[in-house]
Amino acid sequence: MKDTRIFKLGSFVLLPMAFLLLASCALAQTPQATPPPPAAPRSVQFPKPVDKTLPNGLRVIVVQRTQLPLVTAQVLIKSGGEVDPSDLAGAADMTASLLTRGTATRTATQIAEAVEALGGSIGSGGGWDASTITTSVMSSRIDPALAILSDVVRNPAFQDEEIERLRRQYLNNLRVALGTPGSIARFVAARVVFRDAPYGHPLSGTPESVPRLKRDDIVRLHGMYYRPDNVILVIGGDIAPKDGFALAEKYFGDWTRPATELPPFQVGTPVSDASTRRILVIDKPDAGQTAVLFARTGINRTSPDYFRGIVSNAILSGYSGRLNWEIRVKRGLSYGAGSSFDMRRWSGAFTASVQTKNESGAEVASLTVSEVSGLGTRDLPDSEMTTRKASLLGGFARGMETINGMVSQVSSLALYGVSLDEINRYVANVQAIKADEVKNFAATHLNTGNVIVVGDAKKFLPALQKEFPQVEVIPVAELDLNSASLRRQTSKN
Amino acid sequence: MRRSPISKLAACLMILAALATANAQTKFPRINFRQRMLANGLRVLSVVDKSSPTVAINVWYHVGSKDDPEQRSGFAHLFEHIMFKATRNMKDEMMDRLTEDVGGSNNAFTQDDVTVYFEIVPSNYLETLLWAEADRLSGLTVNEAAFHSERAVVEEEFRQSVLAPPYGKFFYLLDQKSFNAHPYKRPTIGSIEDLEAATLENVQKFHETYYRPDNATLLVVGDFDPKQLDAWVDKYFASIPKPNLPLPRVEAKEPPRTGEKRFVEYGKNVPLSAVGLTYLVPDERSDDAPALELTDIILSRGRSSRLYQSLVYQQQIAQSANANADLREDAGIFQLTAIIAAGKKPEDAEASLRAEIKKLQDAPVSAAELEKAKNQIITSQLRQLETNNGKALALGQAGVLRGDPNRVNSDLERLQAVTAADVQRVAKKYFTDENRYVIYYLPESARAPSGSENKNHPGNQSKGANAQ
Numbered sequence: 020m021k022d023t024r025i026f027k028l029g030s031f032v033l034l035p036m037a038f039l040l041l042a043s044c045a046l047a048q049t050p051q052a053t054p055p056p057p058a059a060p061r062s063v064q065f066p067k068p069v070d071k072t073l074p075n076g077l078r079v080i081v082v083q084r085t086q087l088p089l090v091t092a093q094v095l096i097k098s099g100g101e102v103d104p105s106d107l108a109g110a111a112d113m114t115a116s117l118l119t120r121g122t123a124t125r126t127a128t129q130i131a132e133a134v135e136a137l138g139g140s141i142g143s144g145g146g147w148d149a150s151t152i153t154t155s156v157m158s159s160r161i162d163p164a165l166a167i168l169s170d171v172v173r174n175p176a177f178q179d180e181e182i183e184r185l186r187r188q189y190l191n192n193l194r195v196a197l198g199t200p201g202s203i204a205r206f207v208a209a210r211v212v213f214r215d216a217p218y219g220h221p222l223s224g225t226p227e228s229v230p231r232l233k234r235d236d237i238v239r240l241h242g243m244y245y246r247p248d249n250v251i252l253v254i255g256g257d258i259a260p261k262d263g264f265a266l267a268e269k270y271f272g273d274w275t276r277p278a279t280e281l282p283p284f285q286v287g288t289p290v291s292d293a294s295t296r297r298i299l300v301i302d303k304p305d306a307g308q309t310a311v312l313f314a315r316t317g318i319n320r321t322s323p324d325y326f327r328g329i330v331s332n333a334i335l336s337g338y339s340g341r342l343n344w345e346i347r348v349k350r351g352l353s354y355g356a357g358s359s360f361d362m363r364r365w366s367g368a369f370t371a372s373v374q375t376k377n378e379s380g381a382e383v384a385s386l387t388v389s390e391v392s393g394l395g396t397r398d399l400p401d402s403e404m405t406t407r408k409a410s411l412l413g414g415f416a417r418g419m420e421t422i423n424g425m426v427s428q429v430s431s432l433a434l435y436g437v438s439l440d441e442i443n444r445y446v447a448n449v450q451a452i453k454a455d456e457v458k459n460f461a462a463t464h465l466n467t468g469n470v471i472v473v474g475d476a477k478k479f480l481p482a483l484q485k486e487f488p489q490v491e492v493i494p495v496a497e498l499d500l501n502s503a504s505l506r507r508q509t510s511k512n
Numbered sequence: 513m514r515r516s517p518i519s520k521l522a523a524c525l526m527i528l529a530a531l532a533t534a535n536a537q538t539k540f541p542r543i544n545f546r547q548r549m550l551a552n553g554l555r556v557l558s559v560v561d562k563s564s565p566t567v568a569i570n571v572w573y574h575v576g577s578k579d580d581p582e583q584r585s586g587f588a589h590l591f592e593h594i595m596f597k598a599t600r601n602m603k604d605e606m607m608d609r610l611t612e613d614v615g616g617s618n619n620a621f622t623q624d625d626v627t628v629y630f631e632i633v634p635s636n637y638l639e640t641l642l643w644a645e646a647d648r649l650s651g652l653t654v655n656e657a658a659f660h661s662e663r664a665v666v667e668e669e670f671r672q673s674v675l676a677p678p679y680g681k682f683f684y685l686l687d688q689k690s691f692n693a694h695p696y697k698r699p700t701i702g703s704i705e706d707l708e709a710a711t712l713e714n715v716q717k718f719h720e721t722y723y724r725p726d727n728a729t730l731l732v733v734g735d736f737d738p739k740q741l742d743a744w745v746d747k748y749f750a751s752i753p754k755p756n757l758p759l760p761r762v763e764a765k766e767p768p769r770t771g772e773k774r775f776v777e778y779g780k781n782v783p784l785s786a787v788g789l790t791y792l793v794p795d796e797r798s799d800d801a802p803a804l805e806l807t808d809i810i811l812s813r814g815r816s817s818r819l820y821q822s823l824v825y826q827q828q829i830a831q832s833a834n835a836n837a838d839l840r841e842d843a844g845i846f847q848l849t850a851i852i853a854a855g856k857k858p859e860d861a862e863a864s865l866r867a868e869i870k871k872l873q874d875a876p877v878s879a880a881e882l883e884k885a886k887n888q889i890i891t892s893q894l895r896q897l898e899t900n901n902g903k904a905l906a907l908g909q910a911g912v913l914r915g916d917p918n919r920v921n922s923d924l925e926r927l928q929a930v931t932a933a934d935v936q937r938v939a940k941k942y943f944t945d946e947n948r949y950v951i952y953y954l955p956e957s958a959r960a961p962s963g964s965e966n967k968n969h970p971g972n973q974s975k976g977a978n979a980q
Contacts, residue, residue, distance in 0.1 A: 052601050054610060054643050058636040061565030061735070086563055087541070087894050119815075128825070131815035136880065138887030140814060157891060184828060191784060191831040191853050198678040198783035305780040307675025308668075339608050348605060351664030354672045374672050406613035413615030417632065420564065421898045 065419050068253075068429050068439045069260040073268060075276045076248030080439070081263035082255040082429050084422060088158045090256035091426045092165055094172050095434055096150040097251065098244040101217040101285060101364070107232055108501070109189065109224020111244075112145030114237045116185060118152055119143050121176040130167060139164055143171070147218060148364045149434050150244075155423065158257035162266060169270035172245065177237050189229045197226075197495075200310035200473040201374060203301055206500050208314035211297050211469045212368050214503035217285055225500045247274045249281055251433045255426035284364065297469045298487040299505070302476035303495040309380035309474025313358075313371040313387045318464065320362040320435040327460040328360050330452040333411035334394060334403065335371065340410075341390045342371055350386075352379050358391070364435065369465065380472050380479030385486045388470060395462030399454045408449050415445055540890065541897060542921050545907055546738065548745070552754040553726025556745055557907050557917055559733040561900060567635040567734030568900035571645050572908045574729075575722035576625040577700035578762050578842070584710055586666070586702010589622040591718050593662045595629065596620075597654035599647045604658050610637070610644055624696055625841040626912055632901050635735035639744050642732075646748035649728060652719055659712050667708075670701050679851065681779050682786045682953040689775050689951055690790040690845045694766040726754050729912050734900040766792065766843045768947075775951045782955040784831055787858045788849040789865055790949045793942050796839035797914055800941070802926045803934040804837040804846060809885040810877055810935065811835035811848070811868065816884070818871070819848070823864050829856045833865070841913055846942065858952050872939035876932035889927055 068082040096115070103110045119141055120127040134141040139156030141164075152172055156164040196202040206221045213219035224232070252271065254263040318324050335341050335358045339348075342356040358371035371391050375383040418424040419442070432439055441448070472483065476492060484490050499507040548556040580587040597604045611618040616633030631641050674680040684699055691697035730749070732741055769792050794800055811819050812835040819833035830850040838845050848869070850861045896902040911917035 051643075054601075054640045057614070057634070057640060060634055060636045063565055087898060089891070089894055089898075128816060128821065132884075135814040135816045135888060136884045138884075138889075138891040140891075155891075157887075157894070184825070187828060187853065188824075188831065191851075194783040194854060195678055195831070195851070198781050200676055307680070307781065308671040310676075337612065339605070339612050347665055347668075349661070351661040352668065354665060354669040374676060375668060376671055406609075409615040410612045413612070413617060416566075416615070417617065421895075 063416065065442045066425065070439065071264055073272055075274055077271050078251045078433065079264055079267040080251065080253045080429055080433055081258065081260040082425055083259060084425065085257050088257050089155065089422050090158045090161045090254065090258050091153065091155040091422050092168055092254045093151055093153040093426055093430055094168060095251040095430055096245055097249050097434060099146040099149045100222045101147055102244065103220065105215065106228065107236055108220035108228040110232055110236055110240055111150055112223050113185060113189065113232060114240045115143045115145045115150035117177055117181060117237065118171040118175045120181040120185065121178050122170045122174040123176055125170060127181060130171060133167055134164060137164060141167065145222060147222065161258060165266050165270050173274055175241065177234055179234060182234055186229055189223055190226065192223065193226055200303060200306045200308060204310040204312040204471050204473045207299060207301060207471050207505060208312050208368065208370060210500060210503055210505055211299060211471060212314050212316055219503065221500055227501055243282055246277050247271065248276050253426050253430045253433065255429065256422040296467060298490045299471050300476050300480060300490055300492045301473040301495055301498060302492055303473055304475050306377065306474040308374050309377045309472060309479060311373045311375065311380060311383045311387055312471040313391055313468050314471060315369050315468030316366045317360045317369040318362055319366055320364065321437065324460055325362065326448045326452055327456050329411065330408060330449060331394060331457045331461050331465065332358055332360050333407045334457060335391060337410050342387065345390055346373055346383060346386055352383055377475040377478035380474050381482035381486060384470055384472055384483060391465050392467060394465055395458055399458055401454060404454050412446055412449055543903055543907060545917055547917060550725065550750055552750065552752055554749050555729045557729060557731045557911055558738065558741055559903055560736065560738060561733060562735045565635045565735050566632060566900060567638045567732060567736055568630060568632045568904045569641050569645065570628060570630045570731040570904040570908050572729040572912045573627045573723060574727045574912055575627055576623050577698065578624050578695040579722065580698060581714060583706060584714060585698040585706040587710055587714060587718065588627055589700055589702065590663060590666050590707060590710055591715060592620050592622045592627050593666055594652065594654055594659060594715055595648055597658045597662065600651055600653055601647050602644065607644060610640055622700055624700060628908060630901055630904065638736055642744050642748050646752065649723060649725065650752055652715065654715065656712055659715065663707055663710065667704055670704060673701060678781050678783050679786060685777050686788045686790065686847065686951055690949055691766055694764050694843060695762055696840065696843065721757065721760065724755050725749065725752050727759055729908060731904040731908055733904040762842065771946050773949045777951060777953050778956050778959050779953060780956055782953065784854060785852045785858050786849065786953040787852065787861045788847060788951045791846045791942050791947045793844040793846045795841055795843055800938050801839055803930050803938040804839065806885050806927065806930050807872065807935055807938065808835045808837035809888055810881060813888050818868055822868060823850055823861065827864055829853055829861050829864055862950060869939065869943045872936065873943065876936045879932065882932050886928055893924060
C-alpha cells in the first residue's frame with residue numbers, strides 16, 4: 020500500500036487542482052506540429068467559510084464541501100513556539116504533542132483506539148504562531164470525534180510517564196535530525212536570522228532544552244494559553260454550518276473563559292541587515308550531500324506586501340522558477356531548488372534551499388545568492404510574470420481541492436486575522452501585481468541574506484572562500500543550537 | 513493451517529454485511545469508468561467528473577525498473593526524466609510550458625513494474641495535453657547535452673534519497689537483500705556507476721522497445737465531454753503504429769526462500785541503528801493480497817497499531833516501527849522495520865518484531881481490531897478519491913498492475929471480506945523462519961575491528977532494490 024515511487028521532482032504532494040485562467044497564448048494552427056490551443060476556460064468558485072463566535076470567545080468557522088463523506092476539524096491555539104521561554108525551547112510543541120497522550124478520563128492508547136476505530140486520525144503539535152490539534156473522520160463519525168478533540172484540548176493529564184516517554188522520543192528525533200544535512204541547515208538558519216529572539220530556536224527543542232522541560236512548565240503553558248478566547252475551531256468538509264456550530268457549542272460551549280487577561284503577544288523579531296550577514300559552514304565530513312540555504316528575515320503575514328511577496332517568491336520558486344531553472348534544469352546540479360516566505364505574526368524568514376553533491380556546494384551557494392538578490396535588479400518580462408502567476412494560482416487552487424488543504428488555508432487566514440473572503444479574492448490580488456512592484460519589493464526584501472552550507476567542507480570550502488571572504492566554519496560536533504553564536508563555548512570533544 | 517470452511521452463500525452474506533456496515537455510515541462512491549481499446553493496442557480509461565473545471569491525464573507505461581537493461585540499473589527511471597526533453601514537435605521542457613505555465617502541474621514516477629506520467633490542467637487544455645502525450649509516445653529527439661544534464665540531476669536524486677538521509681542506504685539495501693533471482697533485486701534509483709554508463713543509444717532503444725501504444729494505458733479523469741474525448745484520442749493517438757517487434761517481459765521467477773539469511777550493513781551517518789525483517793510473499797493479484805494488506809494496517813497504521821503500541825509505546829525500544837505489504841506484479845515482500853531508540857539493542861528490537869509476528873500466528877485478531885483496519889482503509893480510499901488525479905492513479909493501478917480496471921471498485925469489497933482467520937492463516941503461511949531475511953543497519957563505529965571486511969561505501973553500490 021505504501022508504495023515506493025521515484026518522482027521526476029521530489030517532495031511532490033498529491034494535491035489536485037481547480038482552475039482559473041489567464042491569457043491563453045495564441046498558438047499556431049497546424050494540428051500535428053504545434054499544440055492545439057486551449058478551449059474557453061471555465062471559472063471556479065471556492066467555498067465560502069461561515070463564522071461565528073461563541074459567548075466564551077471561541078471562534079468557530081465552518082466551510083462546507085459535500086462531494087465526499089469526510090470531515091476535518093482543527094483546533095488552533097493562537098500561541099505556538101514563539102511563547103517558549105528562552106531556556107525551554109520546545110515547550111509549546113511538547114505541550115501540544117502531549118494533548119493526545121492522555122486526558123483525565125482517557126489514556127493515550129484509548130484516544131488513539133477510539134479515533135482510529137472510526138477510521139479516522141488525530142494529531143497535535145506546535146507551530147510557530149499556533150498549536151494545532153486536528154482530527155479527520157468520515158462525516159458520520161464527526162460527533163464522537165469532536166468529543167475526543169474537545170477532551171484532549173481541555174482536559175489533558177500531562178502524566179509524568181507520558182512526559183518522559185515523549186521526551187525520549189524528542190531526543191531520538193533530534194539525533195536523527197542532527198544527522199540530516201537539510202535539517203541542520205534549517206536549525207542553523209533560524210538562529211542566524213532570529214538570533215536569540217523567539218523564532219530562533221528549533222521548534223521541537225534542542226538536545227539541551229528538552230531534558231530541562233518539567234511538568235510544571237507544561238502545565239503553566241497550557242494554563243496560560245489554552246483558553247476559549249485564544250482558540251479558533253475550523254470544521255471543513257461534508258457538514259452544514261448549523262450542524263458544525265451546534266457541535267462546537269455542545270463540546271466547547273461550556274468552556275469557561277478565565278477572568279485574567281490573555282498574555283500579550285511577545286515583541287517582534289530583530290531584522291537582519293547587510294552588516295550582520297553571516298556566511299556559515301557547518302562541517303559534517305560524513306555528509307552524503309551538501310545542503311545550501313539562503314536565509315533572511317521576511318515579512319509579516321498581515322503586511323501590505325503579502326501579495327508582492329508571494330508573487331516574488333513564485334518567480335524564484337517552483338519547477339520552472341528561476342532557482343530550479345538555473346540550478347537543476349540548466350546545470351544538473353541538484354534534484355530540486357526552491358524558496359519560500361514563511362510569513363508569520365512577526366516577520367518570519369525567507370529561505371531558498373538546495374541540496375547538491377559536496378563538490379558543487381560553493382557553485383550552488385553563489386548561484387542561489389545570485390538568483391535571489393538578482394530579482395530586484397535584473398530584467399523581469401511580463402511574460403515571466405504571467406506564467407509564474409499562473410503557476411502560483413494553480414498551486415493555490417490545487418491546495419483548495421482537498422478538505423485538509425481547504426481547512427489549513429482557512430485556519431491560516433483566521434489565525435492572522437485576515438478576512439476569510441480573501442479566498443475568493445486571491446486570484447484578483449495575485450493578478451494585480453506588476454513586474455515593477457516585484458522588482459521594488461525584491462530590491463528591499465531580497466537584496467541580501469545569510470548563507471548556510473552544511474556538508475563535507477573540505478570539498479567546497481576553498482571555492483566558497485573565494486566567493487565569500489567572511490566564511491565562518493563550525494565543525495558539527497561543536498554546533499550549539501542554544502545560542503546565536505552557534506558554537507559550543509567550552510567543550511573540545 | 514487451512515482456512516476454516518465457509519459456504520459460498522455464507523461468504524456472500526459476510527461481504528454484504530461488511531459493506532452494509534460501511535454503507536450504513538458512509539456512501540462509498542463507485543468509480544464509473546469507461547474503457548476503450550484502439551486498434552493499435554492503446555487502452556483508454558476515462559471518468560467524467562465536472563465538479564471542478566480541471567482534468568487529470570495519466571499515461572501508464574507497463575515498463576519499470578525490473579526492465580532496466582543489463583548493467584544499467586536505474587535506467588527506466590532515468591528514461592522517465594528524459595521523457596520531459598525534446599520530442600519531434602516539442603523542445604526540452606515544453607511539457608512544463610503546457611502545464612505549469614497555464615496553472616497546471618505535471619510529474620512522473622517510476623516503480624518496479626510501471627512508469628507513470630501525469631498532468632493536472634484546467635480542463636480547456638485537455639486537447640493540448642493529449643497532443644503532447646501522443647507526441648512523446650511517438651518518439652524522442654533529445655540531444656547529448658540535455659541527456660547528460662538530466663543524468664546529473666538523477667545522480668543528485670540518488671544522493672538526496674540514498675546518501676544524504678540517515679536511513680536512505682538502509683532502505684536501499686533492504687530491498688536489495690530481499691530478492692535473489694528476480695530483477696526486483698536491482699534498485700529503481702540505480703547506482704552512480706550504472707547511470708554514468710547509460711548512453712543516448714540506450715534511450716532510443718528503450719523507447720522503441722517499451723514506449724508503444726500496446727504497452728500504454730491513457731487515463732483521463734475530470735471535466736470533459738466523452739464524445740469529444742474519443743474524437744481527440746482518435747485524432748492524436750490512432751495513427752501511432754503498433755510495432756512488429758516483440759514486447760519483452762521479465763521471465764525470471766523469484767524462487768521460494770529456503771532458510772533464514774542475516775545481513776549486517778554499516779553506514780557512515782547512522783544516528784540510531786535500524787533493523788529490518790522481510791518475508792517473501794505473493795504478488796498483488798494473489799488471493800492472499802487483501803489479507804496481507806490488512807495485516808500491514810493492523811501492524812502499523814496509527815498509534816493504536818500493534819507495532820507502535822508494543823515497540824514504541826510500551827517497550828520504548830524503537831523510535832519508529834513500521835510494516836509494509838510491498839506487493840508487486842511478480843512477487844511481493846512483507847517488511848517490518850524499526851529504527852532503534854538510543855541505548856537499545858537491535859537484537860531486542862528484532863525479538864519484539866518477531867514476537868508480534870508470533871502473536872498474529874497464535875491467535876486471531878479481534879473483531880474490533882479487524883473492523884478498525886477496514887474503516888481505516890475506507891477512509892484512506894476516500895481521501896484518494898478527493899482528486900481527479902487520485903482517481904486516475906487508483907484506476908491505473910487496477911487496470912495495469914492488477915489486470916482489471918474493475919478492481920478499482922471490487923478490491924474494496926475483497927478487503928471488506930477478509931476474516932480474522934484469513935489474517936492468521938497468511939501469517940502462518942508466510943511469516944515462517946525459513947522465509948525470513950534479517951538486516952541490521954549499524955554505525956561504522958559498531959564494526960568489529962578485524963579490518964578484513966570490505967568497506968561498503970554507499971556510492972559504490974551497484975546492486976540493490978528500489979529506493980524509498
